[in-house]
Amino acid sequence: MLTNNLKNYYNQYMNPAGLVTQLFEFTFKSNRFTMLFNIEVNLQTSIEKRSLFFVKAHTQSTFDLPIEPNFYVPLYFSATKLKAFREFFEVPYNPDANLRLDPAQVLQQIDEALIPVNMNNAPRNVIASGYRVEYPNAIYFDSMTNWTLRNFLKPELKDMHRTPKNKAKIQKLLPDLYPKIKDLDITVNFTATAKDLKTEQAAIQWELSNNDIK
Numbered sequence: 565m566l567t568n569n570l571k572n573y574y575n576q577y578m579n580p581a582g583l584v585t586q587l588f589e590f591t592f593k594s595n596r597f598t599m600l601f602n603i604e605v606n607l608q609t610s611i612e613k614r615s616l617f618f619v620k621a622h623t624q625s626t627f628d629l630p631i632e633p634n635f636y637v638p639l640y641f642s643a644t645k646l647k648a649f650r651e652f653f654e655v656p657y658n659p660d661a662n663l664r665l666d667p668a669q670v671l672q673q674i675d676e677a678l679i680p681v682n683m684n685n686a687p688r689n690v691i692a693s694g695y696r697v698e699y700p701n702a703i704y705f706d707s708m709t710n711w712t713l714r715n716f717l718k719p720e721l722k723d724m725h726r727t728p729k730n731k732a733k734i735q736k737l738l739p740d741l742y743p744k745i746k747d748l749d750i751t752v753n754f755t756a757t758a759k760d761l762k763t764e765q766a767a768i769q770w771e772l773s774n775n776d777i778k
Contacts, residue, residue: 566634566635567635567636567637567671568635568675569675569676570601570631570675573678573680574586574601574635577680582742582743582746582747583735584602584728584731584732584735585600585695585732585735585736586600586601587599587600587680587681587683587695588600588601588678588679588680588681589679589681590677591677592653592673592674592677593654593655595620595621595653595654596620596622597621597674598618598619598681598694599616599617599619599674599678600616600617600618600619600696601614601615601616601631602614602617602732603728604728604729604732605728606728608723612633613630614630614631614633615628615629615631616628616629616630616631616637617696618652620652626652627649627652639667639668641667646667649670653670655670683695683736684739688703688737689703691736691737692733692736695733695736697729697732697733697736697737698729698730698733699754701756702754702756703737703754704755704756704759705752705754705755705759705764706752706753706754706755706757706767707752707771708745708750708751708752708753708775709750709751709753710748710749710750711724711725711750711751712748712749712750725749726749726750726751727751730751733752733754734746737754738752738768741768741772744777744778745777748777750775
């Protein structure tokens with residue numbers, strides 16, 4: 565199943581900006597959903613993992629699917645996965661073999677209905693929750709770890725690198741910092757201790773200067 569709308573959005577907006585995660589919303593069968601499209605790249609192996617994570621509004625119900633780099637969603641569902649898919653999207657079971665659920669048709673309708681969510685002005689804790697960032701209580705900038713420099717000075721740490729989840733967290737919680745370090749092997753360390761914007765920006769600027777990043 566080719567997700568054309570998602571593919572076009574990625575090619576037009578996400579890829580040029582180096583974005584690795586995006587939240588969408590859509591309505592299906594009168595129910596509202598959000599869908600998180602996420603890309604994780606292992607810095608050591610360059611292996612890329614993409615996924616779709618769905619949440620049904622006003623419920624705790626979730627569902628996830630892998631998606632390939634060519635934007636095809638594998639539809640070889642097991643009986644258990646198909647049942648979970650049908651229940652999550654509330655598609656009634658039809659005993660008629662010719663009218664049973666076709667996941668491709670459901671995903672095509674979803675793909676056509678996707679609307680990107682702009683959370684630029686949302687509170688940081690809301691963004692952290694919506695994008696399912698790691699350690700969602702730690703949302704304030706604390707410091708940076710430059711793994712290129714650290715690994716040079718301490719060869720025993722050569723296998724330590726920024727994680728894909730940390731990169732995604734930087735993108736969404738610190739969008740002004742992200743373009744400056746998105747291609748560098750730098751981890752941002754976050755803290756749960758609240759900081760006012762001026763203090764946080766001063767800390768970021770000090771770390772950028774200390775790492776000779778313009």
